[in-house]
Amino acid sequence: MSTTSRPLLALAPVLGALLAGCGTRDPVWDTTPGPLVDFGLVGSAAILDTSASRALMLPVEGDLTLSPVSLPIGRGFATAAPTMDGSKLLVLTHGDVPVRTPADQTPGLGVIGGGTSPALGALYPLASPISGLSIDPEGAFAVVYSSPADVSFVENPNELSIVDLGRAPAADNPTPLTLRSFGGQPQSFVFTPTLHLPAGPTRLLVVLTDQDLGIIDLGAPAEGDITVELSSSGESVTPTAIAVTDGPAGTTDGAELAVLLEDDPNIVLIDLLPVLPGQMVAHSFSPTPNIVFAGGPPSALAFVDTDGGQRLGALVPSQQNLTLLDPATGISSTVDLGGAFESFTVVTAAAGGGTNGADVALAWSTQSPEVAFIDLGGAVGTPYRAVQVLELEQPVAQILDVPAPNERLKLLVAPDGQSFFVLDLVARTASPIASSTAGTVASVAGDGQFAWLFSPGGTDLAQLDLQNLHPLNLTLDDPISGAFDVARRDGGRALVAVDEDADFGVTVLDGTNPSLESAVEYSAVLLGSLR
């Protein structure tokens, strides 16, 4: 292992002495570091030093040295999350609570660029120090909401701030909004893809409360929400997930939502129809609910293309089938899966395409050691030949996508964190990968070539070549709390292994050909960038 560094650790006493000598020692030196929060972004690892109200960004040079960048995040850290593509890190802060002086900070949502040259982006001021943050999968919007962790004297649980991340802060950005409530409170948020609604293409934010839905047009959030109650008889129903479609291919008027209800065999379909003449409403579309019966409580929903046209797929574990519902007629057909699968996802493109343009779905279970390929091109007309089941040694707790060029692969993670399977969606094979340590964490490199596995708190690290499934085992000097594959500034890749528990050390390895010989270790990285 290379020990060319630990330079920051060596400088620490000097820095301390200098600061003490000046008599203006930064209060941060009197603050115990932590808790730390770390993330892997596209071009750097990020360590949020919350007590110092900063983000330490760790881009990697071609020689595996770090070029740390310290960025202020504001005081009163609440939460942070990266966008799905890793290009940005969103940091929510409460500011100073209470605000006593003009110099005190107010709540805000900060954006940090996550590339190889990290930089502060916009800071969106917020009205209230609340802690819930949900980010659009496309990275265009975020919503800030009151979370159970918020303990202000008086709170409005239905108060939201919708942030358009593509626009600079302005009087109307963020957009404050209080959901119309019939007693419900937000539980989760779903950002839809672009839907072709009567007034044109737009995106929606669907708020799942504990009893109904709120639908917000992200193109005009100030218009408020449309409340869709999910029960007309007063009985309690709780939405737990939704599926979204913009309608069958080639159509522009079939936008629809499907709402999964907790322990309920009924699914509420919501057509987003034009407003009828004379209808006095605030929005240019009219959610029109309908009910379809799935035969049993579904565990997962998705709109899928089948040989019979577009269907709503509902996975019904109690019936061990996938129920395919025609949204227009409510007619159902079932695909017997032979097992109680709980989750499914559409994998058509990764699987090389489906029959007659129909989808291919992958179903899995946390209880049963198998996965099923469902060929939806034969699901309605001939359901008996639609399913191919692969037996595994363990059930599946998590499925990790693999980027191109190996998008045909999925990395399956068993609940025990010791069994992994590399699933080839084209060959329909499942190659087992075993770890000697329970709770092993896996991640997939951004270039899709490798997977990384490590045991939190341990020193074992492995690179798995997704082409030949060869594991390269490495043992670091320090325990690993996080391992992040990032792009280097020279275009290569690096793995940044972070040790939060010891001296906040970092080990940087080459992401393609990792070796302990070329690795660079840093200790006490938090100290190095203090000014």
Added chain:
Amino acid sequence: MPGERRWHGSCDVRPETVHLPGGVPSFLMTSPRRNDAGARPPSLRGRLRRRGLLPLLGAGLAVSAAAAACGSSSANDDGSGIPVPGDYAGNGGSCEGNTSGGSLAGFDAGVDALPPETDTTSYGAPVATGKYVWIANPSSGRVAYIDATTLQIKLVEAGDGPTYLAAVPDPTDDVAIVLNVLSLDATVLRASASGLTATTLPVPGSGNTWAVSADGHWAIAWTDARRITNPDPVEGYQDIAVLDLTPGSESSVDLTVGYRPVGVGFDTAGGHAYAVTQDGVSVVTLGQPPAVTKNIPLTSNLVDAGATPQVAITQDGAYALVRTDGLSSIDVVSLADGTPTTVPLPAPPTDLALSADGKTAVAVVRDTSQAALLPIPGIVADPSSLTLVTADALIGSVTLASQSSIGFFYTNALPDPVLTVIDTGAAMPVASSILLRAPVFGVFPSPDAGNVVVLHDALTSIGSQFVAAASLVPVALGLPPKIIGLTAPPISVAVAPDGAHALIAAGDDGTGIYELVVASMPSLDVQILPLASLPIAAGVVAGANRGYVAQTYPDGRITFIDFATGEARTLTGFELATEVVDDP
């Protein structure tokens, strides 16, 4: 001789609709024929029993909007049924056809072995007006009305337990009336360009059936005892409520008629209503206020006091025509003074109906396979002035088109595939036969009689594996019929007023097969659509060029079919539609 099995078609106020009871036991009330105990084979014939919709008063009396829409239809007797006007309770009005009794020489043994007749009636089905379909939800106290053009659902609060709906003819608005069985009142729902109004009127005696005058001025709520399981003999169900539906001055009056009415209807002039009961015909004068002004007994030829013959009342309310099982005659009773005129027939008639124009009463004499055409009112002055038309095949039932003098004759007392057609209004009527490919069970003509939907049963007799079948018969064009196999028992048939489309809803909870046949005529194109649950009733919303089929589902379910495109759209959970809040 046991009566011929009888069934009833039904038709909505504007679209023709027929509800068949197969497979919907919870929605049907069944009572065996008194003269046929047991011995019913487990065939469609056995399942598709006569509905409580009853033989209608026929064309002679514009008994209701339904009757007006359906024109005359066949009526037959099961030994206990008196022909009554269309039934609005379950299906928005109906017109019925059925058959009864009699046998052809040489077929006696088979006819004698016929299964018993049964009356059945469906509940909870929607009704259609100009462009709306109305559906009551007894649990929530609301009535959903669906614009069949836009499929937009709206709800209106009714009373407590809104259950029995009827469409009310109106020249400008869409109007329906619902009987609230728990709050003992009725809600008149009027949808106009300015919105919907709901007016509540007391109905102290409650009821389970509506009769509505053809002009929509009057409605009568009454109780059909045949819809009540094991009614106590002391319960006469003699209370009726007469509702004046004049907009802005609605009112109701509670009246008493004879013991256990089986049918209520109106004359075309709107001056009187008639309740056919076991005590005779109770005449209601529709004045201010309405009152029961007399009762005309019909019992002179009754076999026993508990029996009710088949009765048809002429459109002008002048006469009641009475057919009694086992008697070789038709009695024509003056409703002015009760004077009876007996019209002798060659053998006991098995069915009785009045033509659409009210000028001809049609009695079917199965023993001689003849149709007796009685001129109205000439038959009173000259009981021998009838015309007998002999068919080439066995006939025991008649269904008359609602806007034509053409009648369709057949028998379902034994497997017989022949449909006989007679123009009852012709100067020299003749019978022509159409050979179908399976035994006839029921006939549903288009209003102009140009096309006919024929239901078949007893398919095992021809070696078929299908549960049932239907034939589309382009009568006017004289083209060969098209037969369609059904994989579930038919439950409801609807024929569009223009005759261009027909719906056949079929289903069986036992097999889980639910389907809808959408037929185009005269092209005979057929589209078979699966349904999500058991059909209750099919209908046509002429103003929207859509058909519909209501289905059983706790939150309500209805499938609309666009006749122009063939596209089907199912709406489920009507009340959720009002749970969307988007205040401007």
